[in-house]
Amino acid sequence: MLNEYFYEDLEVGKKESFPVTVTEKMLDAFRDITGDDNPLHCDEKFAKEEGYDGRVAYGMLTASFLSTLAGVYLPGRYSLIQSVEIKFAKPVYIGDELTVTGEITETNDTCGLIFLKVAITDGNGRKVCRAKMQIGVKKRDDQR
Template sequence: MTEIPSEHNFEDLFIGQKITFSQKINESILTDFATISGDFNPLHMNKEYAANTNFGKRVCHGMLLASFFSQLVGMYLPGKNSLYFSQSLNFRNPCYLGDEIVVEGEIIEKKSALKLITLKTTIHNKTGKCLIDGIAKVIVRE
């Protein structure tokens, strides 16, 4: 592991707290995800096939993008003390091979009795177009 996760405690987290990071979607990431998921759909993997669709070029797997929410929660907000409870996903626009994405999470609710935080999660491309949004619920462990 090349990074050490943050270690936020429930009490230290606050509504409005945000974290963002960016990631370039390159051939290696796409191929690794296809291998792990078993999804080799030609829309994702075949340049010639994708060129003849209404997208005009290769489209990143939606679930590959969504997997960056795991990095958001497990490494940054809250980090080491997190336990994913749920995640909703709305796929708004396609992401293409070569795009740079911006992943963001913002705490919008805290439930002290459960030590549960609710995050608004979004992924945008560099032009600001929303690609995915949703809501994550995360238990903050002791």
């Protein structure tokens, strides 16, 4: 499902949410793409010795779901991410069932922008990641 909101369809308070489960395959693919082979993410024994429950998911892997939020859900097709501020509050592990939720906190008519407050929670409802996003959204009469 790809949402197709135009700027005019959106207002403060609008929310979109989707679930995603973190898999070992995702961590391995992220390592292959980025070359980040830090053992905290790749070596379960090392991660446990460091006091974690297992391999810790890359923070930027969790952050990558912000791209999905903007590009697929809010606003979807007519989205252009301009900036992201992100905080990683708690570690994420393989098997965690995350929920990504974005809510519009502000809009700007002149520039066709929405500002999102984003929370990513784990299966226990704990916030593992918080973010703010600035996203350009196409207007219906845009000629681009």
